[in-house]
Amino acid sequence: MRTKLAQVPIPSIGLQSARIAATLLTMNAYKNAGSISIYLSMPSGEAVTNDIVKDALTQHKAVFVPFIDNAVSRNGGSLIKAMKMDMVSLASIDDFERTEENRDRWGIPSVAPESVQGRAKVLRVGASTAHDSSGGIAITAEFERSAEATLDVVVMPGMAFDRNCGRLGHGKGYYDTFLEDYRDSKVGASEKAHFGLALCEQVLHEDETVPTNQDDWALDALVVGDGSIIERKPNIF
Template identity: 30%
Template sequence: MKMTNHKDDLRIISKNKRKELSTLDRKHYDSLILENVLNDQKFKDSNTIFIYVSYKDEVDTHEIIKSALLLNKKVCVPLIISKKDGMEAIYINSLKDLEANYMGILEPKYNKDNVAKAEDIDVVFVPGLAFDTNGGRLGYGGGFYDRFLKNLKKQAVKIALAYENQIVDYVPMEPLDVKTDYIISNKK
């Protein structure tokens, strides 16, 4: 299938490809992605990770979060403040620290004492609809991650988590878009 360069069309195509995965395939792919994350050297060397909390048909991050906490890593997850103010990274000690927001997405409660400093984050696991091997990432269109990623220390590693069918030849990038460093998928 020929991919389009138009972001909105690519979002529709990518959402549909992700929805096409069966529950059984998704579970299997999620376990392979978990294994690939746990074997990733940047993850192993990290002290503090920032990771999205998966929602609906995204790559499951719940087991990655649990594993990171068991490995005594500091884990922070996003809390959307507002469209204007973006998001904050909030430390959690367990998935029990999360509650569903108005859309059903699990988020931490805001606590100024639990806000992670950008310079402390070593690895960021970013969500998206489509990725390319040149670091291109197609998000959901809100710009939250692009604004957040710009504030991290230069050494912070940005890793896309994706099912293999989310990897495309080319993701159109705009000047404000931030590239990922590499992709961890169910195959690599």
């Protein structure tokens, strides 16, 4: 699948992304949402979310985007360090456009690490920055639960999707872990809608399914690059 996606022409990604955005923006779950978390796009191989992000900000929705850091969690008396994902707020379209200047190791636009402490976060508070021995910036955080934000819609990327709204991620488990932490920390968190965005090339044939286990979160709906919607339950969006 990675090889297949790497070969999707950029003009095709642009056209499919425009169709996806046009469809998502008409969905009641999106129109009624006061807050949304949405991924920022890799340089190739997945639907581009720029138009959706800008629309949400223009509509004065609270917009949250992924930020992955070296987080320190407390387990009993022990501290455990691991790469974890939280969602942090965007303030404006200008703020969103500045993410192009801070691409991460995968080439994905990201907020500047030094700006994270001043942003609203979905999961944790008290993040602090420090310079590590190599001169880089390390972000650490205790896993306190934030009262700053709740989410109405979560828009997720993936590498492949099936027609039962199964999602295959990129192997890091960031979204599954984030959603589990969010569910455990928010009253009513299970009520949010989970959407996936898929290029046509990412959707498997009718007789194929993505591999899943009990830790994987199913989507409520999948918006496809031809403008169609695949729903886990009919007519809910």
